[in-house]
Amino acid sequence: DVKVTQSSRYLVKRTGEKVFLECVQDMDHENMFWYRQDPGLGLRLIYFSYDVKMKEKGDIPEGYSVSREKKERFSLILESASTNQTSMYLCASSLGDRVTSPLHFGNGTRLTVT
Amino acid sequence: GQNIDQPTEMTATEGAIVQINCTYQTSGFNGLFWYQQHAGEAPTFLSYNVLDGLEEKGRFSSFLSRSKGYSYLLLKELQMKDSASYLCAVRDSNYQLIWGAGTKLIIKP
Numbered sequence: 001d002v003k004v005t006q007s008s009r010y011l012v013k014r015t016g017e018k019v020f021l022e023c024v025q026d027m028d029h030e031n032m033f034w035y036r037q038d039p040g041l042g043l044r045l046i047y048f049s050y051d052v053k054m055k056e057k058g059d060i061p062e063g064y065s066v067s068r069e070k071k072e073r074f075s076l077i078l079e080s081a082s083t084n085q086t087s088m089y090l091c092a093s094s095l096g097d098r099v100t101s102p103l104h105f106g107n108g109t110r111l112t113v114t
Numbered sequence: 115g116q117n118i119d120q121p122t123e124m125t126a127t128e129g130a131i132v133q134i135n136c137t138y139q140t141s142g143f144n145g146l147f148w149y150q151q152h153a154g155e156a157p158t159f160l161s162y163n164v165l166d167g168l169e170e171k172g173r174f175s176s177f178l179s180r181s182k183g184y185s186y187l188l189l190k191e192l193q194m195k196d197s198a199s200y201l202c203a204v205r206d207s208n209y210q211l212i213w214g215a216g217t218k219l220i221i222k223p
Contacts, residue, residue, distance in 0.1 A: 040122075040215055042118060042201070042203075042212070042214050042215045043203075099145060100164070102159035102162060103157075106156055107155060107156045108156060
């Protein structure tokens with residue numbers, strides 16, 4: 001089974017802090033994604049990557065950046081955390097076939113910014 | 115704009131059948147996915163439809179009508195463990211997934 005591991009389940013940070021969310025997958029998947037999930041809204045794509053050192057903006061990239069130095073690891077960075085970034089963050093990965101391959105998700109990081 | 119609609123919440127009885135609908139308006143269509151998400155857990159993949167018709171997988175079936183922009187997930191012989199949110203997602207012409215807000219399914223004994 002594919003395993004996608006997110007480094008923290010719960011995180012509490014202060015406004016203005018730089019925050020790192022780490023994600024590692026163990027199935028040699030080419031594609032990796034960062035989403036946030038908020039009540040009453042569908043998953044919203046922040047950034048994605050189809051290859052090492054490659055990144056593309058999703059629908060809501062403002063205030064975020066990413067890093068993919070190794071194939072298995074995709075990091076999300078909140079440059080200066082704000083309260084409106086309090087959310088559940090989900091990392092996902094998939095095989096190279098961008099059409100039919102389903103996403104495999106990590107268990108999420110619930111981030112609270114105070 | 116792109117839009118996926120699903121009911122916010124549904125309630126059903128253990129042992130019964132429930133149908134969760136999903137309607138979509140997207141820029142192009144490259145398949146529709148259903149995911150299950152238990153509270154506090156990761157979404158897990160249930161089904162993928164790209165052609166019209168019904169796909170059956172055990173107690174779960176998924177139907178697609180591309181001309182109507184419509185899909186449903188059918189759950190039979192409901193069990194308490196089926197209490198979860200069910201997420202519908204459509205892959206658009208840019209191969210991005212557009213997600214519905216999810217349907218919370220409550221199963222009562």
